[in-house]
Amino acid sequence: MRILAIESSCDDTSAAVVEDNQSLISVISNVVSSQTDLHQKFGGVVPELAAREHVGNVLPVINAALAQAGIDIKEIKNSIDAIAVTSGPGLVTSLMVGIETAKTLAHTLGLPLINVNHVEGHIHANFIDRDDIQLPAIVLTVSGGHTNLVMMDENKNLTIVGQTRDDAAGEAFDKAAQLMDLGYPGGPIISKLAGEAFDEDKLRYHIDLPRPMIGSHDLDFSFSGLKTALLYALNNDPEWRKKISSYCDAFESAVVDVLVSKTLAAAKKHNVKTIMLSGGVSANRKLRATMKESAEHLNYSFSAPDLAYTSDNAAMIGAAACHKFYQNQFTDITTLRAEPNLEI
Numbered sequence: 001m002r003i004l005a006i007e008s009s010c011d012d013t014s015a016a017v018v019e020d021n022q023s024l025i026s027v028i029s030n031v032v033s034s035q036t037d038l039h040q041k042f043g044g045v046v047p048e049l050a051a052r053e054h055v056g057n058v059l060p061v062i063n064a065a066l067a068q069a070g071i072d073i074k075e076i077k078n079s080i081d082a083i084a085v086t087s088g089p090g091l092v093t094s095l096m097v098g099i100e101t102a103k104t105l106a107h108t109l110g111l112p113l114i115n116v117n118h119v120e121g122h123i124h125a126n127f128i129d130r131d132d133i134q135l136p137a138i139v140l141t142v143s144g145g146h147t148n149l150v151m152m153d154e155n156k157n158l159t160i161v162g163q164t165r166d167d168a169a170g171e172a173f174d175k176a177a178q179l180m181d182l183g184y185p186g187g188p189i190i191s192k193l194a195g196e197a198f199d200e201d202k203l204r205y206h207i208d209l210p211r212p213m214i215g216s217h218d219l220d221f222s223f224s225g226l227k228t229a230l231l232y233a234l235n236n237d238p239e240w241r242k243k244i245s246s247y248c249d250a251f252e253s254a255v256v257d258v259l260v261s262k263t264l265a266a267a268k269k270h271n272v273k274t275i276m277l278s279g280g281v282s283a284n285r286k287l288r289a290t291m292k293e294s295a296e297h298l299n300y301s302f303s304a305p306d307l308a309y310t311s312d313n314a315a316m317i318g319a320a321a322c323h324k325f326y327q328n329q330f331t332d333i334t335t336l337r338a339e340p341n342l343e344i
């Protein structure tokens with residue numbers, strides 16, 4: 001069974017062809033057209049510009065994904081079993097471009113349509129090329145717009161058990177990078193600089209940032225206070241530009257400590273077999289390494305998506321759609337609308 005998947009919820013236009021032979025999901029093609037360069041000069045995504053770019057990109061990206069999968073456009077109907085698309089959460093006009101394209105394709109080709117929640121897509125990126133993940137699992141979903149702890153049961157049903165009360169973890173990285181004049185998106189830049197910090201500098205400068213809500217007896221997060229603490233620390237240190245890698249390390253360590261601690265608490269509370277990461281921030285090397293080590297130390301299995309599928313892409317939407325296909329969860333073409341605040 002093969003699915004053509006489309007993702008356009010934020011600033012990446014992506015199309016993928018994924019195949020599920022009922023035991024393994026594999027990616028035949030996954031094309032991503034990034035708009036990072038366009039939005040970089042504004043320090044964040046400009047919704048109107050993003051939507052306009054999607055309009056121009058969506059058909060070339062779909063054509064490239066089909067071509068890379070060796071599918072002749074005239075033969076789509078014989079090679080594809082369903083069309084999948086992200087229907088939310090995300091930027092409403094960006095979502096609309098992917099949705100209307102998917103609806104038109106499904107309608108004209110007479111193929112079934114499957115709508116996918118973007119966050120659910122990030123989670124299902126874990127199942128690409130892997131058939132050995134033991135369930136139930138606790139999934140930490142960390143991206144620019146979301147920070148949730150999600151329980152996945154044996155049937156892959158999802159329930160949110162914890163979430164951020166303010167900023168998402170990726171948003172915190174992006175805002176911290178802005179405070180330090182490092183550019184956008186902030187996560188990869190902070191992570192790279194943090195990796196360059198020398199141990200002796202870290203000890204010498206002793207930059208001490210808080211771990212917000214680490215001791216609270218719930219599974220929620222808060223990152224806005226950490227950003228404010230960084231702002232105060234920078235304002236009180238005229239030499240901060242010379243210590244930039246140590247500041248990046250201190251910020252990254254504070255975020256990772258909180259994420260790991262709360263995820264382990266959730267795993268214990270919900271008695272799961274596996275700890276899973278998902279979302280753009282799951283590309284973070286320190287988060288991946290610390291979570292893996294902590295999870296395995298406590299005898300949990302660990303899973304994180306391949307780095308090719310951590311940031312926004314259509315292959316993860318296709319992977320989630322494969323699950324829905326076998327559950328007969330198809331979408332009514334006439335009623336599907338963009339849902340910017342769609343929840344799990």
Ligand code: KG4
Pocket residue numbers: 010142143144145146169170171173174185186187188191279280281282283284285310311312
């Ligand atoms: O999932 P994603 O691509 O888009 C959303 O759905 O939001 O996540 C993007 C976020 C951005 O905030 C970016 O700064 C963050 O993921 N990010 C990282 C890293 N790579 C991307 N954060 C920390 N470390 C990274 N290596």
Ligand code: ZN
Pocket residue numbers: 118122143144279280311312
């Ligand atoms: Zn995302």
